[in-house]
Amino acid sequence: MMKIKEHCGIFATIGENSVKYTYDGLKLLQHRGQESAGISYVEDGIKTIKGLGLVEEALNEKEVLQIKSKFSIGHVRYSTTGKTTLQEAQPLSNEKLSIAFNGTIANYFEFGNYSTDTEFILDFLSKDIKEGKDIVYAVKHFMDIADGAYSMVILDDKKRVLAVRDPKGFRPLVMGKIGESIVFSSEDSAIKQLGGKVLKDVLPGEIILVNPDGKILSDKVPSTSFHTCAFEYIYFSRADSKIDGVSVYMSRIRLGEILAKNHPAKADIVVPVPESSRPIAIGYSRESKIPLEEALIRTIVSKRSFIMPTNDKRKSVLEEKFGIVEDAVKGKRIVLIDDSIVRGNTMKRIIMLLRNSGAKEIHVRVGSPMIKYPCYMGIDFPSRSELIASNKDENEIAKILGADSIEYLTVDEMKQAIGRDSLCTACFTGIYPLKRNYSLQVMESVFNR
The missing domain is CATH 3.40.50.2020 (Rossmann fold)
Structure with a gap:
């Protein structure tokens, strides 16, 4: 039987001191996941390092800080699907792409025998790209068929970083700047604590692409209603964070x-x-x-x-x-x-x-x-x-x-x-703001830990 848990933290940096900022950002997001930690970066292709435990247990700081890449994404995991294994720790990567993901794809089990929803995301995007599709097209295609919550950062072998937030805005995601480096974080508090400036919340349905030269492109899929998780305010996020402009504290x-x-x-x-x-x-x-x-x-x-x-x-x-x-x-x-x-x-x-x-x-x-x-x-x-x-x-x-x-x-x-009224209250009311209605019996059998 498949198992579930969750909440994760993600961080990405484009620019000088990329891997250092990502590593430090993950430590500041440690409250969001304590099972595993990992970082992907580009250096003669995509490389990924990860381990089990807290950030300082999972990643050797001395080795991490020797990496000079200007392009990196990172993840602390508290798993929604799968098990606590190094294989399923994030980021998940292949030779073309790496994914760091926070959320749950409620319908991922309908698309094949995947051990985690992150594995499904990586496979889905990779197939589109292999067929010659542009990465933004692939992300939009995924957003069209996926049902559920996702804030994620994506790194490809062309040194591009994408930040994506689902159309309902279930999970927070923030864009900022530390010096001349562009960063993305699950929470704005991590950016501010690293001495950076918060530029904006990634909007529900927004796709932000940062090119290797620093040029930023933004696209958006339609979003009719927002349903940010109430638990971000109640429990999960740091008290010094703001989510969509609303103070957690x-x-x-x-x-x-x-x-x-x-x-x-x-x-x-x-x-x-x-x-x-x-x-x-x-x-x-x-x-x-x-x-x-x-x-x-x-x-x-x-x-x-x-x-x-x-x-x-x-x-x-x-x-x-x-x-x-x-x-x-x-x-x-x-x-x-x-x-x-x-x-x-x-x-x-x-x-x-x-x-x-x-x-x-x-x-x-x-x-x-x-x-x-x-x-x-x-x-x-x-x-x-x-x-x-x-x-x-x-x-x-x-x-x-x-x-x-x-x-x-x-x-x-x-x-x-x-x-704010635009909150997800499904765990309190049983009203799920998903694209489709699902049988609770089926979902419990798929996701029960």
Whole structure:
């Protein structure tokens, strides 16, 4: 059975210090994928180096920095399809093309026996090019038949780099400049931290081609409606990023403010689950006038449990993930703030730790709606059976987790907080903004990890 996970980070550089900037960019996008990392570059043809683990584990920095190519693309992986193997780590390349891809092609299984959707993309584009088609034509042809979410960067043997964002704009992609070098990144925060300037968001449906001489061409396929993933704002993206001009940090602050206003709890302290929940907790504390305490301490070695490839690995990560400041929680009524609850593994253990440390009451407030449906646009919950909220109400969930109460935002409250209506809410509503309707049973059988 095929397996799924996801969220990835991509980076590309055209110009001086290309491979160095791409390498450093990937490190700044590490939160988007921790399974593998890789870089493709042009030097007497396309060369690709990649490895398993974090960027600094997967790639030898000393060797990387000796590469003098001016054309490179890179990838950190958290796989949507396939397995955690070096063979399936990205970028995926052949002698003509290399692909670094963030998203999920929901219908890729209909086109052949591919182990990953990235393999399908590479094969599809390569066939068109082999038949003499121009690379932009090949990309447009792919966009015509592909259904799903994709932001990707493409490198060819002619030293051209393309940046592509799907017509719905599910996944973010940004263009910038560092010195005289053109860069593309999954998030603008990485560009800014490298001392660069953000030029623009790649628009939904846009294809940007950078030629070897630096000349930039832009094309676009029709795009009727945008559906950027709400989880980019809630959880995945760095708080210092902006997506399509909307601040992730301020969105999370407003999520907390609306959560406090519409879902109050009588409590002594507000406690965030680190890291992405902190701005939500700040917003909740400000609005409710309940003081915030950093009573959960995340261990330095901990990784994001949600993006671990298997449930066993997620649970092993939880064992060493949090410490409790007992003096802050003993005898206290706590509002425990989390950005989202998918499977419930993390929350159940945190509540147990807080109880053992003397917490009097624990009221969980969640800065997103209940996740009831699988995602086939690039996030790791492909099966309803994995989702704690798929067939339970708030009272049932509170009982399972060991909380005194739990309340979530509604979809409308979430949209109000983020400040845009053009969001993908499929995992909350079961309404998938894809080209076609798919049977959930079929999709679960194809994508279940």
